[in-house]
Amino acid sequence: MSVKVWAFSESPSVANEVASSASTIARAAGGTFTVVGLDDSGPLLAGEEKVVLKADTRLSTSPEAAADVLARLAKEANPDVILVGSTRDGKEIASRIAVKLGRPCVSEVFGAALVGETLQGKRNVFAGKLVAEVVLPLPCVVAVKVGTTSALPASAGKAEEKVMGSVPSKTKLVEMREKQKGTVDLKGAKLIVAAGRGVKKKEDLAIVSELAAALEGAVGCSRPLSADMGWLPEEHHIGLTGVTVHPDLYIAVGISGQLQHVAGIKDSKVIAAVNTDKSAPMFEASDYGIVGDLYAVLPAMLREIKARRQ
């Protein structure tokens, strides 16, 4: 029996990553994979075999409707593995399909592979302190952690269209606004300087930005600075419930190093920390640290960096 894997995401940028996971899983097992997309969420790029779902209702902004059409199609085609991108809406879609098809479902999975009649993978648990190995019998639904594989390159193959008719929805979208967007792309940044509660006033973020600018890096922050204080837009928030980053250098400034924050920076190549508190957990998660006041240390670092350039 040849294994059939589906790759789906309501988000076009994530879809190519999910396609990449599907390709890896299917190829290793001698199976096939199909990229399934929504007609209204943007063009499908990756994958040779593509199916686009069309409906009279908007699908890309309704996880309920997207799950409905996907589950209907899956009942016909019966894929062994349905991979969904583990975005916020993606997790809802995966959950709903799992219930509709009575399949087991696991989210935030990375390193997934088929082993016999099971799919095995890993996921971070306990705020990233532990890695759990999960085993799911086939057929199953798996939400793949975003940012753990590189996207599959685009291919020319044309997508087959499936018309799914109208889909009833129990909720009504009345407004949608893009989040306050800067120019920061933390996911792709090579160098990040991130600020935490050690920064006393919003204006003082300037010294953090200045260091980031001198190092040609991006500015990030821990959760309190974006969610509680509102000093930076949420797209700067690095951690379990924010962005996961993997720069070459991550400098944590005045960040205590809660597990939830460290969970988002684990894949950084080198981590450095500046903190007044010698016992801050951030130092445990760092390669290099300075015990000291950021208000004195950062200007000194800036002078040192400038001196080295001359």
Added chain:
Amino acid sequence: MKIAVCVKHAVDETELKVDAGGNPQLKGAPAKMSTFDKNAVEEALRLKAAHQGEVVILTIGTTEAKKTMKEALAMGADRGVLVSSDPMAMDTLRTAQLLAAALKKGGPYDVVLCSEGSSDMYSGLVPPMVGEILGLPYVGYARKIEVSGQSAKVERALEDSVEVVEAPMPLVVSVVSEINEPRYPTLIQIMQAGKKPMEELSPEALLPGAGQSASLVRGMKAQAMARKRVVFEGPPEETAKKLVEALAAEGVLPR
């Protein structure tokens, strides 16, 4: 308005010890109410304050979970329902089926609140599954909930956007921590919490003949955190110089 809040008694990730071989010491590890569940309880209490009614706490757990139940009751919830079973031995689908069965038995509820994910497993799958199983409208990642008449207007915090969604009641909502600041119970509230009613249900009675969990966690190991942990102390000029030199030697500074 009758409100149910699904909470989880979870091992405190900050207190969890790991032995030299990287194996977690889960047995007897300190546990607490899952972090974001406090936001769900708080939101239920705020809805009750604005619209009257009752707040019922629902949890699947062992006897230990009564600690979390009492905390939610001390915050101001009216009564509790404990489904006596070990949530760590269940997968997400089985958990959701059991919660849905308990909600059906004790319902109908106007609003079912959950947090976006538990602080131990952080799957984020159970709330939408509960909505799907019960056939109720589900709105995930709420950062604001307004109820008027028989419908709710909910602001959803997604990765790149904020959506405003309207749904009729009854409905299931999961909340993010930005939604509110959970209250601390007073000493008197803590003492009175023990007197509030707590019902215990057996899982077999709720879901007769329900199958075993299909997916399973085979093992958990500590993440290898091979960091160098070199710490510089001293005057800023000296430590800054040492750090910049070390980072340059690592080849991670722009040339």
